[in-house]
Amino acid sequence: MRQRKRIGIILTLLLLVMSIHITASTEELMVQEDNVNVRSGPGTNYEVLGQVHADETYPILQQQGDWLEIQLDGYTGWVISDYISLNGNNPDSSTNSESDSTIDSVPATSPVYDADVDAITIQHEQTQIRKGPSTEYDIIYFADKGDRLEVTGEVGEWLQVKTDEGEGYVLKALLVKKTASTSGLAGKTIVIDPGHGGDDSGAIGANDSLEKDLTYKTARELEQELTMLGAEVIMTRDEMTFVSLSSRATVSNVLDTDAFISLHYNSVPDLPDVTGIGTYYYHDQYEPLARYIQTELIKESGDNDRGMGFGDFQVIRQNAKPGVLIELGFISNPEIEQLLLTNAYQKKLVTGIVNGLQHYFATN
Numbered sequence: 001m002r003q004r005k006r007i008g009i010i011l012t013l014l015l016l017v018m019s020i021h022i023t024a025s026t027e028e029l030m031v032q033e034d035n036v037n038v039r040s041g042p043g044t045n046y047e048v049l050g051q052v053h054a055d056e057t058y059p060i061l062q063q064q065g066d067w068l069e070i071q072l073d074g075y076t077g078w079v080i081s082d083y084i085s086l087n088g089n090n091p092d093s094s095t096n097s098e099s100d101s102t103i104d105s106v107p108a109t110s111p112v113y114d115a116d117v118d119a120i121t122i123q124h125e126q127t128q129i130r131k132g133p134s135t136e137y138d139i140i141y142f143a144d145k146g147d148r149l150e151v152t153g154e155v156g157e158w159l160q161v162k163t164d165e166g167e168g169y170v171l172k173a174l175l176v177k178k179t180a181s182t183s184g185l186a187g188k189t190i191v192i193d194p195g196h197g198g199d200d201s202g203a204i205g206a207n208d209s210l211e212k213d214l215t216y217k218t219a220r221e222l223e224q225e226l227t228m229l230g231a232e233v234i235m236t237r238d239e240m241t242f243v244s245l246s247s248r249a250t251v252s253n254v255l256d257t258d259a260f261i262s263l264h265y266n267s268v269p270d271l272p273d274v275t276g277i278g279t280y281y282y283h284d285q286y287e288p289l290a291r292y293i294q295t296e297l298i299k300e301s302g303d304n305d306r307g308m309g310f311g312d313f314q315v316i317r318q319n320a321k322p323g324v325l326i327e328l329g330f331i332s333n334p335e336i337e338q339l340l341l342t343n344a345y346q347k348k349l350v351t352g353i354v355n356g357l358q359h360y361f362a363t364n
């Protein structure tokens with residue numbers, strides 16, 4: 001019985017993988033060559049954001065002349081059609097090695113969620129379990145890799161699961177093990193430093209949000225996203241504790257850190273209209289990291305661009321690794337503070353940081 005159950009769970013996960021492929025397969029391409037450049041626009045004059053490789057498949061977003069815009073892990077980019085083939089409606093062209101053999105034997109109309117299968121296994125550390133079936137809902141808690149959760153229902157792309165905290169929802173896509181070979185973040189070690197903490201609240205918002213809570217919220221969302229993309233993430237502090245600035249830099253220095261990201265929010269209570277995001281580096285060679293992150297943050301968030309530049313902050317001054325400190329917005333502005341409390345806006349900030357990192361790793 002136990003064995004049968006396990007096989008059922010594995011089948012469900014395979015079906016999840018498959019269904020994602022099938023829905024995307026009508027507009028997918030397969031790369032035919034190795035090291036094909038992905039560019040920021042439809043032409044060779046646009047900058048290179050990364051590369052894709054033979055046999056990888058990607059959803060197509062649009063076409064312009066000989067160029068196709070594709071969806072990569074966490075970002076989009078353009079590839080020239082010379083090096084790709086269109087998959088059309090052929091689900092067999094899936095290259096997911098984990099599921100190839102099974103896909104052939106399963107009809108394309110199989111339901112994703114099999115009512116006989118009553119539990120799922122969490123595939124990633126810190127998988128978000130939310131209050132409702134959308135990222136607009138709050139996170140109830142983070143499940144650990146290997147956790148088994150009873151499935152009680154299904155809503156669109158979400159599975160309803162039973163947890164110690166009550167009913168929760170997990171995005172089906174999070175249950176698929178990603179190889180992340182194309183993300184540029186696979187295998188990278190990223191240290192995330194949620195500013196302030198413990199007795200040090202940091203800045204206080206127009207409606208009394210604390211900077212330390214918001215930096216921690218952003219840090220957790222960022223951690224989740226980077227982990228999904230194959231990065232190893234280290235946090236400099238947990239939710240409650242205070243950690244000294246020099247210890248935060250030391251964490252980064254003693255590890256094989258590829259990037260150190262310190263998260264902060266700003267406040268000028270006397271000038272509640274002031275808004276904007278700024279990104280700072282200390283050591284000259286890390287200026288590109290700050291520049292890419294700032295550019296992507298503004299693009300995603302739509303907040304005021306306060307620019308990037310040199311900043312004499314201890315956590316990046318004492319840091320020997322590529323480090324930036326980001327001031328992600330003014331919590332003294334009531335509208336920004338309100339936005340920052342929403343998951344949707346937090347996601348935009350996280351996407352900006354992740355895209356900036358991808359850009360940096362693709363070119364450094």
Ligand SMILES: [Zn+2]
Nearest residue numbers: 195202264265
């Ligand atoms: Zn701060």
